Each structure stands twice: as structure tokens, then as C-alpha cells.
Amino acid sequence: MNLQVFLARAGVVSSRRKAAALIREGKVKVNGKTAQLGTTIDPNKDVVEFDGQEVKLVAKKLYIALNKPAGYLVAKSDTRGRKLAYDLLKEPSIDSDVLTQAEFNSLFNVGRLDLDTEGLLLFTNDGEFALRLTHPRYQVKKVYIAKVKGRISNRAVKRIEHGVWIYIKEKGKIVEKYRSQPAKVRVLGRGKKGYSVLVLKIAEGRKREVRRICATVGYPVLSLKRIQIGPLELGDLPVGKWRFLKEKELELLRNYLSRKSAEK
Template sequence: MSDETEGVRLQKVLAAAGVASRRASEIMIDEGRVEVNGKIVTEQGRRVNPDRDQIRVDGSRIPPPRRHMYLVLNKPRGVISTMDDPEGRTTLADYLPRTKERLFHVGRLDTETEGLIILTNDGEFAHRLAHPSYEVRKSYHVQVAGVMDNRTLKRLEKGVTLDDGPVKPDKVKLISRGQDRTLLQVSLHEGRNRIVRRMMDAVGHPVDRLARTAIGPVRLGNLPVGETRELSRDELGALLDMIRM
């Protein structure tokens, strides 16, 4: 619980987070649209601890002031998911802004897989986001060899058994079929090594190309290959809720 005699005025915290001007934030408070630690706040001048208190506007989490870096990278194909490589191969570090901070990559993408990867210097955030107990969904565009028939699609939707146990995706959607290829969207909570590739091998359609397009509420969107951006306020707030930080 925040100490209401200390801390920062709530409308100042909202303005600093980019939610609205102080005056507009005061109106939001008057309208009952702001919560602190699960309780609606309607009185003006309420003081909060922005690092500890959970603040929401219209139900959306407002993350605390940033003490850490939270980046999204559109990893190119052929790049190793490490920060340095003794053999001199291209790594994630080659695509990041110069910083003295030590960044962790959240989860891995194998060398031939491209797409969304999150990097941060917040170790607890990275640990939780990668941990399977929080069940953060990941989505992929998957191009496989051969024309996948509807029966095989149904088999994938129901789940397949691999050598280390069964896997059932949350969603399998057919995007297109060509003469010798099929493009799918696959979403799942699984984090096992090369899980999407092994699923497709199990149904007889090896992956030709694989790209991760989303992690929870974070989507790759139009971010060019090899470029980075910061997590938005809404993305970070939603992730903090998902991993219960």
C-alpha cells in the first residue's frame, strides 16, 4: 500500500508516463478511470510510489518509470542468438544500439529463424518472461515444404507427440498454399528447443522458413529486418501483468 503522505502526485505520474497532460489526468481521476493497487481513485492529490504501486487507466497497466532498457529486435536470418561469438559470427549485438548496459535476450531463436526477439537489462523481467510457468504465447509465420492437406492441418491443431512429449498449439491457421509450399500461422505457449520445426517434421512437412511475429501483446508489425525499437508503454504494461511483476 502506498503512503499517501509521501511519494508523487498521481496526476504527475500519469503525465510523466505520457498518458495525458496533468489537467487531462485530473479529469480522468474525476471520472473514476484510474486505479491504484486495484482500487479506483477519485480524489485529487493522491500520492503514489510509481515504482511500487500498480497504476491502471481504463484497465490498462501503466508501467513504472523506466530504470531499464526493453528493446524489440527483428532478428535477421543467419544471426546467432548470443551477444558475442568466439568464432566471429554475426550475433544479436551487431544489431543493437551502442550501450554500456549488459542486455539479455529473452528466449532464443535458432540461427535460421528470423523475427521478434526481446532484449533487456532487467534480469528478473527476462527470467520471468522466458519461464514456461507464465505461459506467454508466441506466434510464428511458418513456410513448409509441400502442400499441406486439411487432414494434416487438423492433426496439427489436435497436437502431435514428439520424442520429449506431446505438444498442442493454441492456434494453427492456413494462410496460403502454393504449388510446392504451404504458409501457416502457428501460436503456442511452448518454449522447448526448435519446437515448431520439430512439429512440422513430425507431420512430414519440413520448415523452409520460420519467423516469430509476436510474443504476448508485442507484435513485430512493420519493424524492418535488423532494426530495433523500444517496447511501448502499453506493451510493457501488459507484459508486466502477464508475468505478475
């Protein structure tokens, strides 16, 4: 494990960037020797010290669900001063649970939601759990509710269901292209007020995937909310609030991931 990652997950600091600063300042030792940037360690064998005190990983595995509001960045810091999803975890949960500073620092987000998207976002300090939920080979399904501009046609729905070519441009030039995977689509309504509401179920986790798919078929997203990851549903968790996952939910997720692994 990279030493910077270890220090962040042990709760010493809240980010790898801050961990790097401690290493550069010579405040971190590994097996009695001053550490250098790029050092890797085995948490089960190596002894890491910060300011003369031994550092160990946070023993308790944490699994958190947040209903992220639109307008919150999924990051631990931001030079532009935007609101951060992580800051919502500093408040008590809906069950009045409070994270210690070390527990908070040990967390990382499981995947992302873009700035303008709201809904279900998971946090954990369990690296294996996060990997299995986010790695493309596991094809974990996510469900979104999208409000799109216009009265969407059946043809556009079929195109989304079969997959469309996405072209990503920078300064007028195509820098990446790919075909989206087939998606399941259910039209909840084609409103008379100039918009339609869709439920989309997809397995890909590419950046701004749903927005790009809908824009490609001619119906740009007006608002977007993620309501499910695998078998885990957002439910009635209030916007901006968080809670620990229940044991039965974790068991449900583990069984789901085990089945996905067996399919490979």
C-alpha cells in the same frame, strides 16, 4: 546473485565468461576481499569493486525489441565467427537511440530464436521481467509465420492442433521425447509452387519447437518468422533494426503477465 552475473549486468563486461576471467585474475573484490569463482552476492548489501572502483548495477531498466534477421546467432560471441544478433544493438535504433557500453553489456536476450529464424526478439536487463516471459508456468503465447514444404493436409493441421510426439535423436538414438502442447493453426495458403504458409500460435519455448512439429507431420519448415510474443507484435520494425519498447507496450505486457500469474 552470482558474482559473474552481477558483473555482466552491471556493464563491466559483456559476458559471464569474461567476468570469470576478471575474477580469476584477482581484479574483483567483495566487501574488501578478493573474490573467488562461485561467489554469490546481495547487490543491495554487498560492496563489489573492480580495479578499486565500486561497481553498481545499471540503474535504468531497458526493454528492447529487435527484428532479428535469419542467419544471425543469438549470442554475445561465437568461436566460429558467425554474425551475432547482439551486434545489431551496437547500431543506432530506428529512433536514433544509442546504447552506452555499460547498457549494452547489461543486456540479455529474453528467450531465443535459432540461427535460421527471423522476427521478434526481446532484450532486457530486468531479470524478473525476463523470467515471467520465459518461464513455462506462465504459458506466454508466441505467434509464428511458417512457410512449409508441400501442400499441407487438413489431417496434418489437426495433428499440430492436438499435439504430436517429438523424438530427438543423436547419432541415430532417441535421446529425448515429448508431446507438443496443442497449438492454434491458421492456413494462409496452400501454394501451387510446392509450399504452404501457416500461422502457428504456441506457448512452448523448446529449442526448434515449430520446426520439429512441422517436420513430424511431414511438412518441413522452409522459413520461419516470429511475429508476436504475448500481446506484443513485431509490427513494421525493419529487419535488422531495433527500438525501445514504448511505455504503453510495457503496460500491456505487464497486465498480460499479471493475468497469466493469476491463472496459476
